[in-house]
Amino acid sequence: MKITAIEAIPYAIPYRKPLRFASGEILAAEHVLVRVHTDGGLVGQADAPPRPFTYGETQASVTSVIRDFFAPAITGVGILEREVVHARMDRTVANPVAKAAIDMAIWDVIGQSLNASVSELLGGYTDRLRVSHMVGFAPPEQMVAEAERIRDEYGITTFKVKVGRDPFTDDVAAVRALREAMGPDVELYIDGNRGWTARDSARALRQMVDLDLTFAEELCPADDVLGRRWLVSQSTIPMFADESVARPGEVTRELLSGSATGISIKTSRTGFTTSQRLVGLCEGLGVDVVIGNQIDTQIGSLCAAAFGAAFPLTARRPAELSNFLDQTDDLLAEPLEIADGELRVRQGPGLGIAIDEDKLAHYRTDS
Numbered sequence: 001m002k003i004t005a006i007e008a009i010p011y012a013i014p015y016r017k018p019l020r021f022a023s024g025e026i027l028a029a030e031h032v033l034v035r036v037h038t039d040g041g042l043v044g045q046a047d048a049p050p051r052p053f054t055y056g057e058t059q060a061s062v063t064s065v066i067r068d069f070f071a072p073a074i075t076g077v078g079i080l081e082r083e084v085v086h087a088r089m090d091r092t093v094a095n096p097v098a099k100a101a102i103d104m105a106i107w108d109v110i111g112q113s114l115n116a117s118v119s120e121l122l123g124g125y126t127d128r129l130r131v132s133h134m135v136g137f138a139p140p141e142q143m144v145a146e147a148e149r150i151r152d153e154y155g156i157t158t159f160k161v162k163v164g165r166d167p168f169t170d171d172v173a174a175v176r177a178l179r180e181a182m183g184p185d186v187e188l189y190i191d192g193n194r195g196w197t198a199r200d201s202a203r204a205l206r207q208m209v210d211l212d213l214t215f216a217e218e219l220c221p222a223d224d225v226l227g228r229r230w231l232v233s234q235s236t237i238p239m240f241a242d243e244s245v246a247r248p249g250e251v252t253r254e255l256l257s258g259s260a261t262g263i264s265i266k267t268s269r270t271g272f273t274t275s276q277r278l279v280g281l282c283e284g285l286g287v288d289v290v291i292g293n294q295i296d297t298q299i300g301s302l303c304a305a306a307f308g309a310a311f312p313l314t315a316r317r318p319a320e321l322s323n324f325l326d327q328t329d330d331l332l333a334e335p336l337e338i339a340d341g342e343l344r345v346r347q348g349p350g351l352g353i354a355i356d357e358d359k360l361a362h363y364r365t366d367s
């Protein structure tokens with residue numbers, strides 16, 4: 001079965017409330033729905049969430065690089081020839097989110113053609129994941145109210161707290177308020193999106209040493225090479241790399257240089273094919289991972305869940321799968337559900353993505 005065409009459909013769905021963090025803010029899901037058509041009549045689908053502040057891609061660039069570069073390069077390639085697809089796409093550097101969506105849509109076709117779920121094809125370890133919820137910037141009392149609502153409505157007890165403002169006037173107080181309000185039984189970890197310096201990170205971590213944080217993610221930029229190693233060498237909790245590890249070589253560099261001790265895997269930026277390699281790399285090195293969220297829609301969260309549930313290493317920790325809860329609407333015909341703190345993996349064939357075509361017609365921005 002061969003690829004005959006690739007569609008890149010830009011759309012916009014507003015969020016109920018903005019998600020704010022150190023490197024940016026999200027007010028609407030201005031994403032691109034990617035459809036891979038084949039001569040067998042099967043169509044694979046995935047979502048591309050452009051993040052200009054992280055990888056430099058925009059909705060317009062994702063749409064045009066797919067239409068003008070990737071579609072011509074891989075039309076005619078067989079759906080099982082994933083390495084050919086990647087070799088051809090990699091003639092164009094960067095553009096991780098556009099490449100990842102094409103990769104996942106191809107896996108969707110493969111699953112459909114075999115009448116198997118992608119999660120089972122990848123590894124089939126479990127059928128559900130515990131969920132971690134991301135709490136964005138707001139005054140401490142609002143952050144606490146959000147975490148309490150999410151715990152009470154969805155049974156989620158793991159929270160990733162966004163930091164990266166002024167640690168000593170804003171962030172430490174917010175994390176402390178969350179721990180005091182939620183008690184010892186919830187799990188808390190922090191994500192700085194590169195907003196702090198290594199020096200302030202060290203001081204802030206000392207001030208939060210009694211708050212039982214599980215780990216800290218991307219507190220300062222990877223380009224602060226020695227600062228980050230210095231921070232890792234004295235931290236009492238693991239330091240995870242996220243946006244600094246968008247490629248396998250970057251994972252190796254951050255881990256072996258001692259600049260990080262764990263990594264976030266986001267299917268939105270490494271698809272399934274490369275994410276699979278990252279799991280092998282981390283397993284071989286004995287390094288912990290978290291399934292991260294790139295402020296994904298239900299389609300993106302469904303893909304992250306399919307991948308996270310496939311392997312013991314990725315299923316070990318609660319996965320970040322709940323950002324879609326803040327969207328006013330979604331393209332999935334059958335909504336994802338989080339109950340008792342868990343999300344069940346959608347069964348196939350493929351990824352099990354059914355799009356509500358009326359909603360797509362309503363939200364697409366190219367017609």
Ligand code: MUC
Nearest residue numbers: 051054242292293294295
């Ligand atoms: C995260 O983990 O950093 C913020 C920007 C982005 O691309 O993902 C988020 C969450």
Ligand code: MG
Nearest residue numbers: 191217218242
């Ligand atoms: Mg992060």
